[in-house]
Amino acid sequence: MTVYVDDAYVPATVGHVTSRWCHLVSDADDPAELHVFAARIGLRRAWFQPGRRPGDGSPDPTKDHYDLTEEARARAVAAGAVEITAHEGGRMRLARRAALRAGLPSRTTLR
Incomplete structure (x- = not known):
């Protein structure tokens, strides 16, 4: 698994934290390893945002x-x-x- 951070830098206030925000993602369909990495850098599991498909709300690991x-x-x-x-x-x-959609493993690396 590879973990990525983007450079979105979206300015926002979430709760009492004002910052420029970006995203931590992985190339794996199972978020377990992403959770391990997130915990290593001090993130709480409760902050994870599971992907959902619009409409039916089914899981979307991408x-x-x-x-x-x-x-x-x-x-x-x-x-x-x-x-x-x-x-x-x-x-x-x-x-x-x-x-x-093609029934293939979805692990896609950029580099």
């Missing part, structure tokens, strides 16, 4: 992610996450969805 502040992003990179652009993250999600 959308599974954690939101990260800039500080948490720096910890993720220091722990080995691969930096990607938000555009690359979008391309990766589209490729994984196409693979799933």
Whole structure:
């Protein structure tokens, strides 16, 4: 499994935290390893955002992610996450969805 962090840097206030936020994702269909990585950098499991398909709300592992502040992003990179652009993250999600529709493993790496 590879863990990625994008550079979305969306300004927002979540609860009492104001930051520029980005995303921590992996290329695996099972989020278990992503949870292990997230815990290593100090993220709570409750902060995980499981992907859901619009309409029926069924699981969509291509959308599974954690939101990260800039500080948490720096910890993720220091722990080995691969930096990607938000555009690359979008391309990766589209490729994984196409693979799933074709009945293929959806693990898609960018590099």
